Amino acid sequence: xxxxxxxxxxxxxxASGWAQPVPNPPxxxxxxxxxxxxxxAAVRSPEVAADHxxxxxxxxxxxxxxxxxxxxxxxxxxxxxxxxxxxxxxVGPIDPEIYYYNFTIDGVRTxxxxxxxxxxxxxAGTIASVxxxxxxxxxxxDGQSVPHGEIHTHWYGSKxxxxxxxxxxxxxxxxxxxxQRRYPVLYLFHxxxxxxxxxxxxxxxxxxxxxxxxADKMKPFVVVMPFGYGVPPGTPPPAAGGGLGDxxxxxxxxxxxxxxxFIQSQYRVYNDRDHxxxxxxxxxxxxxxxxxxxxxxxxxxxxxxxxxxxAGEFEKGFASLVANPQDTNRKLHLLWIGCGNKDSLFAAAxxxxxxxxxxxxxxxFRESTGAHTWINWRRYLNEFAPLLFR
Amino acid sequence: xxxxxxxxxxxxxxASGWAQPVPNPPxxxxxxxxxxxxxxAAVRSPEVAADHxxxxxxxxxxxxxxxxxxxxxxxxxxxxxxxxxxxxxxVGPIDPEIYYYNFTIDGVRTxxxxxxxxxxxxxAGTIASVxxxxxxxxxxxDGQSVPHGEIHTHWYGSKxxxxxxxxxxxxxxxxxxxxQRRYPVLYLFHxxxxxxxxxxxxxxxxxxxxxxxxADKMKPFVVVMPFGYGVPPGTPPPAAGGGLGDxxxxxxxxxxxxxxxFIQSQYRVYNDRDHxxxxxxxxxxxxxxxxxxxxxxxxxxxxxxxxxxxAGEFEKGFASLVANPQDTNRKLHLLWIGCGNKDSLFAAAxxxxxxxxxxxxxxxFRESTGAHTWINWRRYLNEFAPLLFR
Numbered sequence: 001x002x003x004x005x006x007x008x009x010x011x012x013x014x015a016s017g018w019a020q021p022v023p024n025p026p027x028x029x030x031x032x033x034x035x036x037x038x039x040x041a042a043v044r045s046p047e048v049a050a051d052h053x054x055x056x057x058x059x060x061x062x063x064x065x066x067x068x069x070x071x072x073x074x075x076x077x078x079x080x081x082x083x084x085x086x087x088x089x090x091v092g093p094i095d096p097e098i099y100y101y102n103f104t105i106d107g108v109r110t111x112x113x114x115x116x117x118x119x120x121x122x123x124a125g126t127i128a129s130v131x132x133x134x135x136x137x138x139x140x141x142d143g144q145s146v147p148h149g150e151i152h153t154h155w156y157g158s159k160x161x162x163x164x165x166x167x168x169x170x171x172x173x174x175x176x177x178x179x180q181r182r183y184p185v186l187y188l189f190h191x192x193x194x195x196x197x198x199x200x201x202x203x204x205x206x207x208x209x210x211x212x213x214x215a216d217k218m219k220p221f222v223v224v225m226p227f228g229y230g231v232p233p234g235t236p237p238p239a240a241g242g243g244l245g246d247x248x249x250x251x252x253x254x255x256x257x258x259x260x261x262f263i264q265s266q267y268r269v270y271n272d273r274d275h276x277x278x279x280x281x282x283x284x285x286x287x288x289x290x291x292x293x294x295x296x297x298x299x300x301x302x303x304x305x306x307x308x309x310x311a312g313e314f315e316k317g318f319a320s321l322v323a324n325p326q327d328t329n330r331k332l333h334l335l336w337i338g339c340g341n342k343d344s345l346f347a348a349a350x351x352x353x354x355x356x357x358x359x360x361x362x363x364x365f366r367e368s369t370g371a372h373t374w375i376n377w378r379r380y381l382n383e384f385a386p387l388l389f390r
Numbered sequence: 391x392x393x394x395x396x397x398x399x400x401x402x403x404x405a406s407g408w409a410q411p412v413p414n415p416p417x418x419x420x421x422x423x424x425x426x427x428x429x430x431a432a433v434r435s436p437e438v439a440a441d442h443x444x445x446x447x448x449x450x451x452x453x454x455x456x457x458x459x460x461x462x463x464x465x466x467x468x469x470x471x472x473x474x475x476x477x478x479x480x481v482g483p484i485d486p487e488i489y490y491y492n493f494t495i496d497g498v499r500t501x502x503x504x505x506x507x508x509x510x511x512x513x514a515g516t517i518a519s520v521x522x523x524x525x526x527x528x529x530x531x532d533g534q535s536v537p538h539g540e541i542h543t544h545w546y547g548s549k550x551x552x553x554x555x556x557x558x559x560x561x562x563x564x565x566x567x568x569x570q571r572r573y574p575v576l577y578l579f580h581x582x583x584x585x586x587x588x589x590x591x592x593x594x595x596x597x598x599x600x601x602x603x604x605a606d607k608m609k610p611f612v613v614v615m616p617f618g619y620g621v622p623p624g625t626p627p628p629a630a631g632g633g634l635g636d637x638x639x640x641x642x643x644x645x646x647x648x649x650x651x652f653i654q655s656q657y658r659v660y661n662d663r664d665h666x667x668x669x670x671x672x673x674x675x676x677x678x679x680x681x682x683x684x685x686x687x688x689x690x691x692x693x694x695x696x697x698x699x700x701a702g703e704f705e706k707g708f709a710s711l712v713a714n715p716q717d718t719n720r721k722l723h724l725l726w727i728g729c730g731n732k733d734s735l736f737a738a739a740x741x742x743x744x745x746x747x748x749x750x751x752x753x754x755f756r757e758s759t760g761a762h763t764w765i766n767w768r769r770y771l772n773e774f775a776p777l778l779f780r
Binding site: 061065121122144154206 | 533
């Protein structure tokens with residue numbers, strides 16, 4: 001089998017600052033630790049072949065069972081052990097994309113220890129290894145030779161939650177040079193088990209927008225990605241009630257009383273509803289819809305990607321939105337709902353779209369294939385961003 | 391045993407945007423995924439008790455051996471299995487600090503899958519879980535209620551290496567408001583197996599400097615943290631020669647021809663040697679000493695933290711530095727060498743200090759306790775930063 005190492009190398013490089021074919025072919029030089037020993041030569045895993053089949057490996061002579069699960073396949077696959085204790089399995093071909101996967105070693109679900117590219121988050125449940133299968137050219141989410149925006153990380157004291165928090169901001173290329181120019185702003189939220197770094201690290205928001213801007217497919221705007229929890233991630237549910245509703249209420253206070261005023265004091269953004277959008281994925285999609293659609297005095301573009309919605313609570317949760325459809329439709333420049341048809345939240349999204357239709361609220365319902373994954377969320381952003389601030 | 395959950399919760403929060411005692415005690419509300427099931431209730435690991443003993447746990451009924459290794463102890467400890475397949479071990483008391491540790495499960499070195507706080511890098515060899523043991527008050531590296539600087543991430547096209555790369559910049563509090571003010575600049579490098587995010591994620595550089603500035607213990611300056619590899623991380627050594635030397639040469643081109651001009655075009659930094667410092671750790675310490683001490687026309691403050699140096703190559707590598715000690719001592723405002731006496735690079739550091747002494751080059755040799763760890767590098771930064779630009 002013809003093996004193309006460069007796919008794996010590039011996946012690794014994308015995670016570490018190298019993002020395009022580099023002039024240093026493997027074998028040219030050593031990036032060593034000087035006097036320190038390098039880590040033991042790792043088994044190559046994952047390895048992507050020219051035909052996009054992928055081989056996963058683990059050296060584990062003492063293990064009795066190693067199983068692979070991943071977003072690129074249904075179910076699970078067992079790895080096979082050779083006489084040196086090297087486990088392996090080949091799957092695919094796999095379409096070019098970024099996928100998460102796990103090894104379960106003797107019953108313990110963990111990462112692929114040979115792969116430095118990890119998905120991390122705010123809780124342990126979604127730790128995974130990252131497989132990047134590259135196509136012939138760069139993907140819409142890849143770093144390319146175009147003008148680049150900046151990513152800023154701020155620490156700020158949240159008065160409403162009495163805590164120190166972080167938020168991430170994307171400024172488009174040229175923001176620092178056009179000092180008289182003001183920009184529209186998108187508030188963009190991550191999902192559960194993630195944090196304020198998720199949209200840049202996993203979502204490639206900056207690269208997607210850099211590429212759209214270079215192709216003149218969208219208007220430039222600032223993106224604000226706050227930490228989306230109002231209560232600590234992983235907090236156990238209270239004995240009675242509470243849950244996501246309380247989280248949204250707490251997060252809403254931080255957003256409206258702390259984040260937005262902070263952004264308006266630090267960035268040259270417009271402060272009117274016509275230049276303000278709100279969107280999020282999963283838990284953050286529920287937050288964006290609940291906060292945005294109940295605050296049309298603040299937001300005129302609203303989106304939920306695979307949003308966490310509670311079917312059966314729409315009448316109560318969106319009473320003001322549907323009270324006067326004509327007024328709502330006049331104010332809402334865009335209401336965009338996207339969900340994959342294999343997503344466990346698909347029924348709720350479809351039900352919400354039906355509710356909006358029944359109430360004569362104009363909206364876009366984007367049914368896609370796929371499940372509750374970043375594959376869809378990157379694509380939704382790529383479709384949604386060009387619709388903003390037109 | 392009295393168990394204080396808050397320490398573990400705070401460790402988790404620090405990684406995810408919560409960084410100080412929060413008004414939401416555990417149990418107040420659920421941060422759920424809406425229609426999606428939460429990840430399975432994780433075993434609590436690590437759990438820090440009031441007396442700073444720490445219990446590590448893993449649910450693994452099918453495993454036959456689970457071993458703990460960590461920076462807080464020498465050697466390794468076996469976890470013990472109960473009749474439900476829950477493995478555990480208690481160690482300590484452990485001094486308040488941030489430590490890395492691993493589980494080895496049936497011979498496979500991996501992370502603690504119950505702990506979301508992970509150390510990641512550019513190669514797989516140093517993936518680890520993070521234990522944070524908190525003292526009675528905030529540490530010098532903790533986020534506190536003081537003015538905060540910003541962290542910026544830039545993508546830039548490196549002409550010298552013909553690749554797209556990232557770099558990280560710290561601007562001190564007030565940088566965006568004092569538009570007439572120019573700032574000195576520190577170029578700060580990570581070690582092998584890491585990347586341009588290491589000094590902020592693992593080193594807490596922004597929080598350390600925020601705290602020093604709030605205590606009026608240092609002058610404000612900009613910190614530039616480039617991606618420190620000149621060749622791809624993990625590149626195998628060539629058949630003959632090469633190695634770190636070639637890496638430093640390639641990295642030096644990127645630094646001098648691309649990074650410094652980029653920073654000077656984007657930031658209000660002074661562009662003279664008196665206002666420019668260069669420092670790094672391990673591989674990056676070798677780079678800082680090699681580049682800085684051979685370019686005194688560009689840098690006047692130079693530091694190596696646990697630097698990767700090759701004893702026996704000093705005469706050749708630093709010939710121009712020692713040719714005229716009087717001239718060198720006049721130009722060098724500070725040459726600072728720090729290393730822990732348990733570090734495998736300690737002998738090289740001591741040898742380099744001896745070489746400098748023999749050649750009458752003024753310098754500070756800071757011998758500390760400890761090994762080749764971030765514990766020392768955070769402390770060195772905290773000691774070194776106040777000495778700059780006085």
